[in-house]
Amino acid sequence: MEFKIDGKSYNKARACTIKTAHSTIQTPVFMPVGTQATVKALDANDLLDMGAKIILGNTYHLYLRPGSKLIKKFGGLHGFSKFPNSFLTDSGGFQAFSLSDNSKPDENGITFKSHIDGSKHYFTPQSVLDTQYELGSDIMMILDDLVALPNTRERIKKSIERTTKWAEEAIKYHKEQQKKGIGVNQNIFAIIQGGTDKEFRKLSATQLCALEDYDGYAIGGLSVGEPNEEMYETVEWTTDFMPQNKPRYLMGVGTPEDLIENIERGVDMFDCVMPTRNARNGTLFTSFGRVNIKKATFKEDPLPIDSECDCYTCRNFSRAYLNHLFRAGEITYYRLSSIHNIHYYLNLMRQAREAILADNWLEFKKEFYQKRENTGK
Numbered sequence: 001m002e003f004k005i006d007g008k009s010y011n012k013a014r015a016c017t018i019k020t021a022h023s024t025i026q027t028p029v030f031m032p033v034g035t036q037a038t039v040k041a042l043d044a045n046d047l048l049d050m051g052a053k054i055i056l057g058n059t060y061h062l063y064l065r066p067g068s069k070l071i072k073k074f075g076g077l078h079g080f081s082k083f084p085n086s087f088l089t090d091s092g093g094f095q096a097f098s099l100s101d102n103s104k105p106d107e108n109g110i111t112f113k114s115h116i117d118g119s120k121h122y123f124t125p126q127s128v129l130d131t132q133y134e135l136g137s138d139i140m141m142i143l144d145d146l147v148a149l150p151n152t153r154e155r156i157k158k159s160i161e162r163t164t165k166w167a168e169e170a171i172k173y174h175k176e177q178q179k180k181g182i183g184v185n186q187n188i189f190a191i192i193q194g195g196t197d198k199e200f201r202k203l204s205a206t207q208l209c210a211l212e213d214y215d216g217y218a219i220g221g222l223s224v225g226e227p228n229e230e231m232y233e234t235v236e237w238t239t240d241f242m243p244q245n246k247p248r249y250l251m252g253v254g255t256p257e258d259l260i261e262n263i264e265r266g267v268d269m270f271d272c273v274m275p276t277r278n279a280r281n282g283t284l285f286t287s288f289g290r291v292n293i294k295k296a297t298f299k300e301d302p303l304p305i306d307s308e309c310d311c312y313t314c315r316n317f318s319r320a321y322l323n324h325l326f327r328a329g330e331i332t333y334y335r336l337s338s339i340h341n342i343h344y345y346l347n348l349m350r351q352a353r354e355a356i357l358a359d360n361w362l363e364f365k366k367e368f369y370q371k372r373e374n375t376g377k
């Protein structure tokens with residue numbers, strides 16, 4: 001993977017270019033979540049129209065169904081879904097921890113029960129890479145050991161030790177596989193853990209970033225219920241221990257405000273279910289804050305969701321129509337609202353990049369908050 005810094009602005013905000021075998025990604029970037037090899041309610045063409053250069057897939061889900069062997073037969077995630085740009089796949093560590101009944105980590109991996117049929121499985125640092133080789137993702141995440149917050153210091157310490165041990169095993173395995181011609185175009189990211197404790201974060205970051213064969217580093221274990229300010233402080237602290245010359249990815253974050261705050265703290269890449277999940281629940285993002293489309297006030301409103309938005313939905317349809325589709329439970333509503341919300345996130349990142357390149361980050365941020373304050377949303 002090629003990586004270059006195009007510009008920097010206030011504090012640690014940076015704009016970079018990442019080149020994988022399938023696309024050129026300009027950062028800051030938001031990666032729409034496509035757990036099941038589809039961004040819910042959309043297909044590859046919708047995503048291409050919106051300019052998505054990279055989306056997420058989940059090893060945990062695709063391993064259980066339809067299985068990575070089948071996906072490999074179709075040319076991996078790209079051939080199967082027909083999304084030609086990049087895929088990043090999460091390792092399954094987080095999903096086993098959050099979705100499966102009583103998942104149990106030990107020194108060598110994680111035992112978990114399928115949320116689909118209750119069958120028992122075991123993920124190891126090596127096995128999740130094998131699955132991701134078959135999926136053919138451009139960026140593979142390693143297996144990490146997650147802990148719920150708050151937790152005891154002993155448990156968080158254990159999580160860091162395991163995550164480092166697994167990261168050492170994973171990079172060794174990946175290099176061996178690449179020598180055999182497997183995964184040669186695939187990149188691999190390690191995941192920093194450590195809760196919201198500064199010493200633990202420093203320890204995890206220095207141990208993992210010393211493994212220099214990694215193509216990038218992620219900050220995991222945040223946005224799991226801690227207050228926002230603690231997340232921001234932890235990110236501000238952790239990015240100082242991460243290299244300048246590689247991408248930094250904050251996993252599972254967040255709201256538009258979280259993205260702005262963490263770009264300023266040195267993060268390049270984000271993913272979150274928020275735009276798609278909120279769309280389906282009726283919450284739409286606009287430059288003036290959040291709008292609840294089910295409200296009766298929109299029943300006869302001829303305006304688009306956001307008059308500043310140039311997405312397919314806003315160019316063509318009224319709030320009245322979306323309000324009706326939502327209330328009637330029509331499938332079309334999910335597509336149109338998801339298009340708008342993802343467009344909002346992608347566009348926010350494009351504007352953030354421009355502000356960084358023009359070195360007027362603080363003005364951009366001020367305007368971002370000011371517009372929201374005016375409506376109190």
Ligand code: PRF
Pocket residue numbers: 090091092093094095141142144146191219220221222223224251252253
């Ligand atoms: N680890 C992994 N995936 C994740 C996370 C993590 O810590 C998070 C935390 N917000 C989201 N997705 N492997």
Ligand code: ZN
Pocket residue numbers: 305306309310311312313314315339340343
């Ligand atoms: Zn729109």
